[in-house]
Amino acid sequence: MTDSESESADDTEGEEGLTYAETGVDIDASEAATKALIGAAGEFEGDYAGLVDIGDQYLALATDGVGTKLLVAEAVDDYSTIGIDCIAMNANDLIATGVEPVAFVDYLAVETPDEGTSEDIGAGLRTGAERAGVALVGGETAVMPDVIKGLDIAGTCAGLAPKDAVFPGAAEPGDAIVGWPSSGIHSNGLTLAREAVTQDHEYTDPFPPNPDRTIAEELLEPTRIYSEVLAPLRASETHAAAHVTGGGWTNLTRMGDHRYEITDPFEAQPVFEFVQSEGEVSDDEMHRTFNMGTGFVAAVPEADAAETVEDSEDARVIGEVVDGDEAVSIRGLELTG
Numbered sequence: 001m002t003d004s005e006s007e008s009a010d011d012t013e014g015e016e017g018l019t020y021a022e023t024g025v026d027i028d029a030s031e032a033a034t035k036a037l038i039g040a041a042g043e044f045e046g047d048y049a050g051l052v053d054i055g056d057q058y059l060a061l062a063t064d065g066v067g068t069k070l071l072v073a074e075a076v077d078d079y080s081t082i083g084i085d086c087i088a089m090n091a092n093d094l095i096a097t098g099v100e101p102v103a104f105v106d107y108l109a110v111e112t113p114d115e116g117t118s119e120d121i122g123a124g125l126r127t128g129a130e131r132a133g134v135a136l137v138g139g140e141t142a143v144m145p146d147v148i149k150g151l152d153i154a155g156t157c158a159g160l161a162p163k164d165a166v167f168p169g170a171a172e173p174g175d176a177i178v179g180w181p182s183s184g185i186h187s188n189g190l191t192l193a194r195e196a197v198t199q200d201h202e203y204t205d206p207f208p209p210n211p212d213r214t215i216a217e218e219l220l221e222p223t224r225i226y227s228e229v230l231a232p233l234r235a236s237e238t239h240a241a242a243h244v245t246g247g248g249w250t251n252l253t254r255m256g257d258h259r260y261e262i263t264d265p266f267e268a269q270p271v272f273e274f275v276q277s278e279g280e281v282s283d284d285e286m287h288r289t290f291n292m293g294t295g296f297v298a299a300v301p302e303a304d305a306a307e308t309v310e311d312s313e314d315a316r317v318i319g320e321v322v323d324g325d326e327a328v329s330i331r332g333l334e335l336t337g
Contacts, residue, residue: 017279017280017281017282017285018192018195018196018279018280018281018285019192019281019282019285023191023192023194023195048062048093048094048096048097048242048243048254049061049062049093049094049096049097049099049159050062051097051099051166056162056163057160057161057162057163058099058160058161058162058163058166059158059159059160060094060097060099060158060159060160060161060166061156061157061158061159062090062091062093062094062156062157062159063090063154063155063156063157064086064089064090064093064154064155065086065089065152065153065154065155066082066085066086066089066153066154066187067187067188067190067191068190068191068194069082069085069187069190069219069220070082070150070151070152070153071150071190071194072190072194072203072216072219072220073220074150074151075203075216076203076204076214076216076220078120078216078220079117079120079121079124080120080123080124081124081220081221081222082120082121082124082153082220083106083120083121083122083123083124083125083126083127083128083153084124084125084127084128084131084222084223084225085124085128085186085187085222085223086106086124086125086128086153086154086155087104087125087128087129087131087132087134087155087157087225088128088131088132088186088187088222088223088224088225089187089223089245090104090155090156090157091104091128091132091134091157091225091226091227092223092225092226092243092245092295092296093157093243094157094159095226095227095229095230095241095243095296096167096241096242096243096296097159097161097166097167097169097241098161098165098166098167098230098233098234098238098241099159099160099161099165099166100133100159100160100161100230101132101133101134101157101158101159101227102134102135102158102159102160103134103135103136103137103157103158103159104125104128104129104132104134104135104136104137104155104156104157104158105136105137105138105139105155105156105158106125106136106139106140106153106154106155107139107140107142107153107154107155107156108121108139108140108141108142108151108152108153109141109142109144109147109148109151109152109153110141110142110143110144110148110150110151111143111144111145111148111149111150111151112143112145113141113143117151118141121153124222128222128225131225131227132157132225132227133227134157139155165234167233167238167239167240167241168239168240169239169240169255170239170240170255170256171239171240171255171256171258171260171299171321172239172256172258172299172301172321173258173321173322173323174301174302174320174321174322175239175299175300175301175302175320175321176299176300176301176302176304176305176317176319176320176321177252177260177262177297177298177299177317177318177319177320177321178297178298178300178305178308178309178312178315178316178317178318179265179266179294179296179297179298179315179316179317179318179319180224180226180229180294180295180296180297180312180314180315181224181266181293181294181295181314182224182244182266182269182291182293182294182295182296183221183222183223183224183295184218184221184269184271185218185219185221185269185271185272185275185290185291186223186224186245186291186295187223187245188245188246188248188289188290188291189246189248189289189290190219192275192279192281192285192289193219193271193275193290194219195279196275196276196278196279196281197215197219197274197275197278197279199278199279200278201215201278202215203215203216203219204216207270207271207274208274209270209271209273209274210270215274218270218271218274219271221271223295224295224296226243226295226296228312228313229296229298229312229315231311232307232308232311232312232315233298233300233308235307235308235311236300236301236304236305236307236308237300237301237304238298238299238300238304238308239255239299239300239301240254240255240256240298240299241255241296241297241298241299242254242255242296242297242298243295243296244291244294244295244296244297245291247288247289247337248286248287248288248289248290248291248292248335249262249287249288249291249292249328249330249335250288250328250335250336250337252297252328253326253327253328253336253337255299255321256321257326258321258322258323258324258326259321259322259323259324259325259326259327259328259329260319260320260321260322260327260328260329261319261320261321261322261329262318262319262328262329262330262331263318263319263320264316264317264318264319265292265293265294265318265319265330265331266293266294266316266318267293268292268293269293272286272290272292272293275290283331283332283333284333284335287330287331287333287335288335294318297318299321302320305317
């Protein structure tokens, strides 16, 4: 859905379209399981990344994978961008904490080792490392035919930050919400996207909004790495930031129990309209699952917003934090966590 289509935001609300849960990923169940794991393992400091007190600095660690985007890569035998995604999903979580990523280690589990696939993934990791400004410090490849079908890749990113550089993590009413555009679908919601687009198409079919690209190429567009936003956010009195990943726009509520009024979001790329139309997915479900054009946001004091935007190549103020019950208001929708 693009901004120009916001007037018809309720068009699909009554239809029996696809949902993320119906395709196999129940966000509520996933969050409950995560809370159970944390409850059993014990609380840790930090939200997007775990923070370890090492004196006058924090050592920060984040771990993540690429998810079912791997199945698109497998279907067309193109793993060239998967390494970028793996680093992006980890580095962006550190950046949302206010921490500069410095090193990355990967873990590749395969059913059967394949030199060409490993080379493609390695090339992507190298590109991702360059974009994130991190050192690749080795990794592990495990051959596990009894456990893995195909392959899976995950990684851990480490970062360092002075204690006073880490974002407090709590937005305040009156804050401006500064946003940065995404590069497309990134690496979340692919289970829903795959189910939607393959109902009547093959991955190798031309992408209708841009026939010069295939559907697979559009879905495999690598996740943007937001390293360049850290400097302007540290220069301001940034209160909190959010990487818009699983859970879509409800990620903003991780910045605190406030109302987030989004009045000027970035336009959603054509891939989102394509997924929505092919799967008859409701507007609400789209915004609860995908980034819908905006991949990173930060809550900064209103007085600092203009300078933050000026110091960033493609940022803009997209809304504000206001008093009220926890919710995200965007394009006529009311999303709660």
